[in-house]
Amino acid sequence: xxxxxxxxxxxxxxxxxxxxxxxxxxxxxxxxxxxxxxxxxxxxxxxxxxxxxxxxxxxxxxxxxxxxxxxxxxxxxxxxxxxxxxxxxxxxxxxxxxxxxxxxxxxxxxxxxxxxxxxxxxxxxxxxxxxxxxxxxxxxxxxxxxxxxxxxxxxxxxxxxxxxxxxxxxxxxxxxxxxxxxxxxxxxxxxxxxxxxxxxxxxxxxxxxxxxxxxxxxxxxxxxxxxxxxxxxxxxxxxxxxxxxxxxxxxxxxxxxxxxxxxxxxxxxxxxxxxxxxxxxxxxxxxxxxxxxxxxxxxxxxxxxxxxxxxxxxxxxxxxxxxxxxxxxxxxxxxxxxxxxxxxxxxxxxxxxxxxxxxxxxxxxxxxxxxxxxxxxxxxxxxxxxxxxxxxxxxxxxxxxxxxxxx
Amino acid sequence: xxxxxxxxxxxxxxxxxxxxxxxxxxxxxxxxxxxxxxxxxxxxxxxxxxxxxxxxxxxxxxxxxxxxxxxxxxxxxxxxxxxxxxxxxxxxxxxxxxxxxxxxxxxxxxxxxxxxxxxxxxxxxxxxxxxxxxxxxxxxxxxxxxxxxxxxxxxxxxxxxxxxxxxxxxxxxxxxxxxxxxxxxxxxxxxxxxxxxxxxxxxxxxxxxxxxxxxxxxxxxxxxxxxxx
Numbered sequence: 227x228x229x230x231x232x233x234x235x236x237x238x239x240x241x242x243x244x245x246x247x248x249x250x251x252x253x254x255x256x257x258x259x260x261x262x263x264x265x266x267x268x269x270x271x272x273x274x275x276x277x278x279x280x281x282x283x284x285x286x287x288x289x290x291x292x293x294x295x296x297x298x299x300x301x302x303x304x305x306x307x308x309x310x311x312x313x314x315x316x317x318x319x320x321x322x323x324x325x326x327x328x329x330x331x332x333x334x335x336x337x338x339x340x341x342x343x344x345x346x347x348x349x350x351x352x353x354x355x356x357x358x359x360x361x362x363x364x365x366x367x368x369x370x371x372x373x374x375x376x377x378x379x380x381x382x383x384x385x386x387x388x389x390x391x392x393x394x395x396x397x398x399x400x401x402x403x404x405x406x407x408x409x410x411x412x413x414x415x416x417x418x419x420x421x422x423x424x425x426x427x428x429x430x431x432x433x434x435x436x437x438x439x440x441x442x443x444x445x446x447x448x449x450x451x452x453x454x455x456x457x458x459x460x461x462x463x464x465x466x467x468x469x470x471x472x473x474x475x476x477x478x479x480x481x482x483x484x485x486x487x488x489x490x491x492x493x494x495x496x497x498x499x500x501x502x503x504x505x506x507x508x509x510x511x512x513x514x515x516x517x518x519x520x521x522x523x524x525x526x527x528x529x530x531x532x533x534x535x536x537x538x539x540x541x542x543x544x545x546x547x548x549x550x551x552x553x554x555x556x557x558x559x560x561x562x563x564x565x566x567x568x569x570x571x572x573x574x575x576x577x578x579x580x581x582x583x584x585x586x587x588x589x590x591x592x593x594x595x596x597x598x599x600x601x602x603x604x605x606x607x608x609x610x611x612x613x614x615x616x617x618x619x620x621x622x623x624x625x626x627x628x629x630x631x632x633x
Numbered sequence: 634x635x636x637x638x639x640x641x642x643x644x645x646x647x648x649x650x651x652x653x654x655x656x657x658x659x660x661x662x663x664x665x666x667x668x669x670x671x672x673x674x675x676x677x678x679x680x681x682x683x684x685x686x687x688x689x690x691x692x693x694x695x696x697x698x699x700x701x702x703x704x705x706x707x708x709x710x711x712x713x714x715x716x717x718x719x720x721x722x723x724x725x726x727x728x729x730x731x732x733x734x735x736x737x738x739x740x741x742x743x744x745x746x747x748x749x750x751x752x753x754x755x756x757x758x759x760x761x762x763x764x765x766x767x768x769x770x771x772x773x774x775x776x777x778x779x780x781x782x783x784x785x786x787x788x789x790x791x792x793x794x795x796x797x798x799x800x801x802x803x804x805x806x807x808x809x810x811x812x813x814x815x816x817x818x819x820x821x822x823x824x825x826x827x828x829x830x831x832x833x834x835x836x837x838x839x840x841x842x843x844x845x846x847x848x849x850x851x852x853x854x855x856x857x858x859x860x861x862x
């Protein structure tokens with residue numbers, strides 16, 4: 227038997243016997259802690275699930291980081307000494323340009339430890355025509371195997387097959403409906419400047435964002451480069467990172483590294499991020515206040531217990547029980563309250579989540595992180611020990627001569 | 634008797650409550666007392682004479698205001714709380730008037746408690762010793778019963794077995810028969826007499842009962858906080 231266990235065996239035994247002797251009181255506080263823990267577990271899983279769902283829906287159709295050529299701006303000729311310049315400047319229109327030396331950058335990003343996947347994309351505007359109907363679309367020339375690691379199109383396919391070769395295109399559901407297109411139909415794409423192509427519709431997708439489903443037309447990379455008059459060029463490098471909430475940090479680092487224009491999803495979805503962080507803060511506040519209420523519950527029950535046990539504490543002290551041992555008896559009780567209450571509460575919270583998944587509106591599925599309940603139990607046990615500190619200290623500081631005579 | 638070792642020596646011991654205030658109360662004054670191994674000594678005196686206060690000093694539950702208390706030859710006035718607590722566990726056994734067993738434990742666990750406090754989970758030998766002591770006090774068959782289910786006399790016997798389990802050189806008993814009927818009181822006192830001889834431990838017994846005090850080899854009379862010559 228380990229020495230520490232042998233040494234502290236007595237306080238564990240006393241703590242357990244005291245708890246068991248006062249079963250009703252112990253059960254009531256455990257029930258109170260269980261309710262608090264169940265609320266914490268359920269609300270944590272619910273909000274985490276909700277946020278994961280929102281992020282998943284948002285990032286399911288866009289890259290975490292986009293690397294673009296830097297904006298063009300007017301360069302002013304240096305002025306001669308003593309001369310003054312009165313300037314009225316019009317910002318330059320941004321033409322479609324390729325990222326210079328993008329192949330080297332692609333190789334560099336492939337090796338970057340924080341970047342999970344990179345995909346070169348050439349994109350630009352075009353007109354889609356079918357018969358007399360025409361609409362403006364966005365052409366996206368992609369290297370499909372790489373692109374699927376950025377946007378999992380396979381999850382969004384509604385018809386046809388997910389493949390791209392020369393003269394083949396994937397279009398959105400809305401565009402297909404607008405132009406009356408089906409699998410195997412032909413579509414004329416006019417990118418201006420006399421560059422046009424007729425492509426076969428091989429697949430129809432639905433990303434769930436109306437704007438994208440109306441405008442996106444995926445082509446094979448080379449064909450799009452030709453149509454957009456950017457032979458061998460790409461207009462954007464799309465990337466995903468391992469930690470989505472570190473995207474902004476990685477983007478800033480990449481900007482410094484490449485000198486290009488780098489946008490993270492966090493920058494382009496500021497409002498969403500704001501909503502998510504407000505939601506997180508609200509959850510934290512709820513958890514904090516429920517936790518504080520539970521801790522006060524434990525502290526008050528133990529404070530009463532110290533009063534009830536005053537004479538027994540006196541006897542133990544008279545028999546040679548050190549102050550530290552008495553202190554530990556009550557700290558252990560606090561920890562056990564937290565542990566048992568959170569175990570029951572964790573289980574109840576898990577049950578509530580299963581009920582939500584079974585009978586809820588099925589807007590999204592809540593999954594329980596494997597470490598949520600053990601973590602809740604650990605935090606509750608530590609909170610129990612902390613909450614017990616004050617009553618335990620009071621017990622340890624009791625004067626044995628007075629305590630023995632306490633009636 | 635004179636050859637027995639000295640267990641306890643009080644030298645000019647005094648206790649004052651609320652010193653330097655209008656409520657100052659001088660409870661014990663210039664107490665001189667020596668107890669040797671195997672002595673059975675009765676401490677008698679009227680109510681309010683300071684018997685319980687003196688017992689608290691001897692039991693290291695309280696600090697004297699003046700003088701010195703030697704326990705097993707060791708001066709105790711400069712010991713810190715942890716040292717006093719350890720010495721209490723090793724050198725003293727307590728028997729209180731109201732039994733003071735811990736109701737959450739069985740009779741056997743109550744007897745083992747001082748050993749558990751000292752060294753954790755009791756060994757087989759320690760459990761055997763506790764069983765033997767319960768046999769000595771006539772409660773061998775009650776070992777596994779909850780302490781709260783015993784009668785007053787039986788609980789006091791358990792308290793005596795508990796006080797003896799560490800084989801203390803000094804046993805302090807505060808009115809151990811004060812709460813018992815005369816038959817139980819007689820049984821408990823006889824037990825004190827027997828263990829005094831059998832275990833060779835000094836016993837200081839606070840009592841109001843002059844009949845029981847007379848049966849002790851020595852009587853110390855405390856009046857107004859002073860020991861009468």
